[in-house]
Amino acid sequence: QVPVVESGGGLVQAGGSLRLSCAASGTTFTIKAGGWYRQAPGKQRELVASISNAGSTNYADSVKGRFIISRDNTKNTMYLQMNSLKPEDTAVYYCNVELLRVEDIGTIQSNSWGQGTQVTVSS
Numbered sequence: 001q002v003p004v005v006e007s008g009g010g011l012v013q014a015g016g017s018l019r020l021s022c023a024a025s026g027t028t029f030t031i032k033a034g035g036w037y038r039q040a041p042g043k044q045r046e047l048v049a050s051i052s053n054a055g056s057t058n059y060a061d062s063v064k065g066r067f068i069i070s071r072d073n074t075k076n077t078m079y080l081q082m083n084s085l086k087p088e089d090t091a092v093y094y095c096n097v098e099l100l101r102v103e104d105i106g107t108i109q110s111n112s113w114g115q116g117t118q119v120t121v122s123s
Contacts, residue, residue, distance in 0.1 A: 001117075002029045002099050002112045009093060009117030012085055016121070020080040022095030022114050029110055034097035036069060036080045038119075040090060049080060053098075063089075085121045092116045 001018050008020040027088060035050035048060045049069035057069050068081040095114040100107055 002027050002110050004031075004095065004097055004112045004114050006030055006093070006095055006114035006117045009119045010045065011120045014121055017081070017083045018085065018119060019082070020093055020095070020117060020119075021077055022079070022097060023110065024051075024097065024099060024112070025076065027099075029099035029101045029108075030073065030115045031071060031076055031078055031097045032037075032100045034071070034078050034095060034117040035116050036067075037094045037096060038089075038091035039094070040092075043091075045094070051078065053114070076100050085119075087121045089119060090121050091119060093119050 001023055004022055004024045008018060012018055032053045032102045036048050037045050038048055039045040048063050049067055050057050050058050051069045051071055066084045070079045078097060094116045097112055
């Protein structure tokens with residue numbers, strides 16, 4: 001598994017913002033697509049946002065209009081900008097990325113999960 005590192009979580013008041021990052025560094029694999037998931041205590045992990053290889057995005061209804069997923073190919077990093085945060089957004093957030101490496105013999109694909117980062121929104 002290609003290692004990816006998440007960062008950017010923390011404690012914020014309701015109405016505040018945070019930006020999560022998911023970086024694949026020190027690797028020749030590049031991030032092509034991916035998604036951000038979250039898991040609150042006692043709940044199942046849910047997909048909140050995704051971005052395709054072509055750059056199209058999708059969002060869960062609960063975050064639509066507040067969260068923005070993006071990708072910076074120059075930094076090999078995927079982001080989740082979270083605005084107007086609510087207490088119900090409190091969860092551990094995980095990134096999942098699809099990576100690609102082009103070799104002479106063809107392309108190699110891989111899939112990796114981040115280690116998770118805690119986001120806590122106080123009321």
